[in-house]
Amino acid sequence: MPSTTVARLTSLTQGYGAQRIIDRLDLTISTGVTGLPGPNGAGKTTLLRTLNTIAAPQSGTLELFGKPLRGERDARRARRRIGYLPQDFGYYPNFSVRDFVQYCAWLREVPRREAHAAVGESIAAVALSDRQGDKMKSLSGGMLRRAGIAAAIVGKPSLVLLDEPTVGLDPGQRLDFRELIRSLARDGSAVLLSTHLVEDIGAACDSVLVLRGGQVIHGGTPRDLALAASASAPGDSALERGHMTVLNGHSVSG
Template sequence: MMNDWAIATYGLTKRFEGHIAVNEIDLKIKSGEVYGLIGPNGAGKTTLIRMLAAAEEPTKGEIYINGDRLLRDDSNPLQKKRLGYLPDDFPLYDDLTVWDYLEYFARLYNLNPSVRRRRLQEVLELVQLENKRKSIISTLSRGMKQRLSLARTIIHEPILLLLDEPVSGLDPLARQQFRQIIKILQEAGMTILISSHVLSDLAELCTSVGIMELGFLVESASLSELYQRLSRQQIILGTLGKMEILQQALRQNAFVETWEMMPERDRLKVNFTGEKQDCADLLRSLILADIPLTEFHCIQEDLETIFLKLGHQQAS
């Protein structure tokens, strides 16, 4: 049923003068999810988000938001009010104060005066800018400006948030602050689609991810399923100067595929196909072989590695 999905697209396609930017995409996002959209520049992420925000007309295909057909005409104005869209290049009005800027957009959404004042206070507190309400926007840092843009995007209390590269150019602290806000919005029940090149942020935030290549949605799955299916288990090993003996022991283990030397001295990264019990058995065998281990811990390949691996598969 379409009502089960916050976003559902069917054959969604966009052509620009013979170039296909988005190609026959069937996308499904459940309510309450944080869905990460990944792909290189030119993959079609921004065009897809613009169509979902009703800022771009599809060449063909259909979009449903919470079960209702999304059209760019005036047939369903209430539906567009359920959307919050933050493009990657939305301008700020540098000569306004923070409060006046938000109030301007609150008026555009026809919030009545009592609701408007309460809502401005709520969003300023959420984005941690309540002490900047009288500040001129031009005096804000880049991170503050981006949080202000997010406040403007949610001023009308949308239930679906579309964010196109919201952390681009932000320093690690500003990205952390932004992630905290996104988590609060998710906990409040909002569905969020977010595109980003900072895959570590998406891995921390998202419940599901979609990977785009050349206009196609080549992968769409929950993050846990993606890790289970495509992420190899790895073991980081360290030893006190008995590297040759360690490598000899690894060759004798059926679950060890390959390994590589790490930049730090006497450390290896091992690609391992076994289960937890097999990891424990490997550790026991190394100790019994009297190899002086300084480190032994299991990790999974991260989202960036999965993305690069899928990109390589597509290219070949």
């Protein structure tokens, strides 16, 4: 399936008050799975929040699904097609898993005639069908994370933004998660995966963008990143060494 542009940022600047986090960033996000590694403070979460229209750009332009965002009406229309899992997401403790995912589907305006089946499908996709009646406050950390993933993918959004989604998942659950996001890409979604776990990027991503200081300092495939590795760079795999090489400035590619 040929890739399709889902988001385009042009000279985008973003920050909080006088603090500039992203500075004149040009970036295109296409269908498929894109990994977004980078150190703490690199701007990953700020980028995801901007793409989710939580925060309007301070300057520059953001285009989603072929249309520039010029105001709240455009942002609301775009949100219907975006699934977002923050690193720390809120929930009502007394909601059941199904209530929580159903509520998130309602917030994103998933059509009522589709919502019931969509909620069941997303809960099944994260292997929580047998716990869907349990209250959120009773779940383990890993189960909470899986419920959050279900909420992000309910209704098969066109753009899925995931901030450290595998925190708290055991090795088997991480393998299942990788297959899940690959299946989303096969269905035509664009998935942006922010993570410190480069092995997840190597296993599940079609492309990788290394962020540092609010700028993309390396872009390409996971193999390209592994090939950028310096022999003296720290890391237990070529991909980890490539990531550290790029971050330390030994090699920069666009």
